[in-house]
Amino acid sequence: DADVTQTPRNRITKTGKRIMLECSQTKGHDRMYWYRQDPGLGLRLIYYSFDVKDINKGEISDGYSVSRQAQAKFSLSLESAIPNQTALYFCATSDIGTSGFNEQFFGPGTRLTVL
């Protein structure tokens, strides 16, 4: 079974609709992240959470919100979707190791298209 799962895997929606992307993990990690990937731009951080009561904005948080329902669940919402939010969205988890290195484990991604 996958350690980091995302639902849905694909979604097509219309401008103005509210969308929620969900992420679950069985790795037992405290830290969770949401990224979007656009061609040539790599992965850009939207929001991150270091524990259930901690939510932080990333590089491109405008137009997005998140909810950390439990250690294992982190949801991303687009309150009113717009076409330039069409992208691949990835959830990731991490737990800081003894060396201080932050390896992040990624889910399979959600392909979102906003018409």
Place this chain on the structure above:
Amino acid sequence: QKEVEQDPGPLSVPEGAIVSLNCTYSNSAFQYFMWYRQYSRKGPELLMYTYSSGNKEDGRFTAQVDKSSKYISLFIRDSQPSDSATYLCAMSTGNMLTFGGGTRLMVKP
């Protein structure tokens, strides 16, 4: 200017070739340097990481970091069609990652 620059490719090579993938960066505070591999329709997976300057070898893969030039490289020896993927460099000061745009590599049989 982006903090981490990476040539998007695509880079097409014959099977067995030596591949060189590179990134440059501007933030001298970066201490951890990573290479992620991403297959089509999959999430990125960590391939290798290096702390500070130097080389690290893992099988056919070698990662190099030159902090004085703010330049990192990934070399793939005896490339295989299964190496065809997008390679993303990433860097951090410890917690948050900054990614390059990714280089798409195609290894042809």
